[in-house]
Amino acid sequence: MTPIFAASRLPRNLVFGAGQRAALARYVAPLGKRALLVTDERFASAVEFGIMVDQLRRAGIAVDVYDRTVAELPASCIADGLDQGKSFGADVIVGIGGGSCLDAAKMIALLLSHGGQPSDYYGEFKVPGPILPLVTVPTTAGTGSEVTPVAVISDPERAVKVGIASPHLISHTAICDPELTYTCPPGLTAVSGADALTHAIEAFTTLRRAADAQTVHEHVFVGKNAFSDQYALQAIRLISGSLKAAYDNGADYGARERLMMGATMAGLAFGTAGTAAAHAVQYPVGALTHTPHGAGVAVMMPYVMEFNRSHAEAEMAEIADAMGVLSTGMDQPAKASAAIDAVADLFAAVGIPRTLKDLGLGEDKLAWTVEAALGAVRLVKNNPRPLDTASMTQLVTAAFAGDRAALRGTVKELA
Known part of the structure; x- marks a missing residue:
């Protein structure tokens, strides 16, 4: 244990x-x-x-x-x-x-x-x-x-x-x-809420370190832990159940309340656990495309989940449950796939682009994006699956092309 x-x-x-x-x-x-x-x-x-x-x-x-x-x-x-x-x-x-x-x-x-x-x-x-x-x-x-x-x-x-x-x-x-x-317009509601859900998912699936008495002094973001998990799962429940409703009807005050509570709990989760690859890629993408932070991390999240699933499949199955995915009879791999699909579908339903290309990133900027994303060390070191130039290139290229299937075990896993 x-x-x-x-x-x-x-x-x-x-x-x-x-x-x-x-x-x-x-x-x-x-x-x-x-x-x-x-x-x-x-x-x-x-x-x-x-x-x-x-x-x-x-x-x-x-x-x-x-x-x-x-x-x-x-x-x-x-x-x-x-x-x-x-x-x-x-x-x-x-x-x-x-x-x-x-x-x-x-x-x-x-x-x-x-x-x-x-x-x-x-x-x-x-x-x-x-x-x-x-x-x-x-x-x-x-x-x-x-x-x-x-x-x-x-x-x-x-x-x-x-x-x-x-x-x-x-x-x-x-x-x-x-x-x-209450007066937050639909577009801002969407990118803000998508940002919050990404915080929660990345906090819940981030690297779990072998902790010792120095961990909290050596890392501001200590990785996945028992407190952050509770905040993250509750944030996923609240945000996934309220984002579309708040986006569709800003006067749905119950949805607004649940969405804000979820965003705060997501902050409590990643404030100690940290975020990872989706945020690392957004930094250069946002700089190049001048698009909102929440849109960039949301575009990346389904691809990052697919990339990381070999190292966080059990957590992704739990995410499916937290999102209320109907998963009766599904095994763990199927539930993880359902969670990734549910995240992608929710973001699409509130107007988040599906690919980095749709976000406005030029194909000629992919190599620079990879290099700059790897420079975000505090984020890269939290990713549950190790990242290097080859694997980051695989991730960014798939997110540009909209090809999640390219991330399903077609490249040798990193050690």
Whole structure:
């Protein structure tokens, strides 16, 4: 019997529920008296945002708003927000918005605390100590950044996005209010929810390390473990059962609630287990095609599952059960195949392209994509099946051509 190993890194406070955004001021007040709110232009104009600002001010907290965050988080956003935070004298940071807003808040809190440039912290465990108190309020059901130890930014000197991973980046408090997702348009609902399901699947199927007392100190993302498995399976149940309904009808508030809960639980799963090949490939693909992160990882997920099934078939059979696939009489290989089909069909049903070619990747960029994906070491090392140039080429080529069958044992397994 495999010994139980589990690890979890969480916000000090995590609250979920409709209307919980009204709790913001009482969480922020003990942490500081000068709050920089980091958001984007769209949400800064929302009535709900204005109400939260008023509540903070009535609690005696001075507020300044940085509202120029943009999707995929270019470094210029962080620099501008940092300058504003310095001028204001912020002593607490509040991120409100989608994943880019929350990651911008993390980076601004980091740089206000420790100085330097974002590049000083690329990789794992480079943040030297605690950052300014951070409160995060997501407005999409997707990235899970409100509960994770990572921020991802676009580096102007590199062609791909770069991750900064440290337990010090975890929010002090995360407030998840599904009412804030009610106005999320169908396209954003789809790519955000697909991102969340990919987080959960990759966390559940990632490499299981032989853990010792140093594992949690040597890896921010420790691999598959008993805690992350529970979060991941419940996230798969919730997201697979609600994504299409929320996409079809944004006023289905029950679906919105379940989708956001699933996204948060997916964040709790991958925040310790990590993600793998689908995310590694998306970084260069996203940079080349200028498409949303969630779309890229979702395109890759069925192909990655097919590629990895020889190393995670039992887990994929469990995914079929979690997704409610009718599998009576199926053996484990058949259930794993059914799970892969179910993921592909769900993503297609919410408008996710089926191939990297459909996403806009040029065939002449496949070799560069392979090389750049292998450079995402923190992701590649988590994949349950080892990756090298030959196997990554096999994976990327199949995803470009839409040929999952090419991944079914036609190339010699890596040792």
